[in-house]
Amino acid sequence: MPAxxxxxxKSLTDRLETHARTAWSERCVRVDVRFRGEYAYLDAIExxxxxxxxxxxxxxxxxxxxxxxxxxxxxxxxxxxxxFAFYKxxxxxxxxxICLDGSFAGSPESCFDTAAQLYLQ
Numbered sequence: 001m002p003a004x005x006x007x008x009x010k011s012l013t014d015r016l017e018t019h020a021r022t023a024w025s026e027r028c029v030r031v032d033v034r035f036r037g038e039y040a041y042l043d044a045i046e047x048x049x050x051x052x053x054x055x056x057x058x059x060x061x062x063x064x065x066x067x068x069x070x071x072x073x074x075x076x077x078x079x080x081x082x083x084f085a086f087y088k089x090x091x092x093x094x095x096x097x098i099c100l101d102g103s104f105a106g107s108p109e110s111c112f113d114t115a116a117q118l119y120l121q
Contacts, residue, residue, distance in 0.1 A: 003037050004075045011079060012040055012108055019109045020044065027120040031112070032067055038075045040082070042112060043067035044120060070115035071097075073108060084111045 004012075013033045020031040024044075032043040044067060051063050072094040074083035083105045086097035099106040099114045106114075 004035055004040060008075070008079050009033075009035055009040070012073075015108055016042065016112055019112060023109075023113070024116055024120060028116070040073040040075070040108075042070045042073065042115070044070055044116065046120060068119050070119055071111055073111055076105065080107055081105050082108055082111060084114065086115055 013031075016031045016033060020028045025047075027047050028044045029047050030045040032045070034041040034043070045065070046068055051060055055063070069087040069089070071087055072085040074085070076083060084097055084099055085094035087093075088095055096104060097114070098104055099110050100117065101110065
């Protein structure tokens, strides 16, 4: 599959930022979308990450700016349906996974919600 077209990249980023602001505003400050080839990697900056009470101010700021890796979307040629791979912290890899509706592909918002249900709750 070829690289994701620039117009699709822009549209995907806008959709996910809007979705995070409306559906996840209590848990997510920002969504970062990175692109490489046919893949879009979704990370979130949490609104209220867990921080140790004895953390220094520098450490608190570092934690607040560290993104939470959520998932990877694979461009299928259709901007409405993307293949979904969940990020696994246990082995630092993206694994093909199913969305909340039981499918291996879904809308960008559905894929985001699936990963956010675990990592942003």
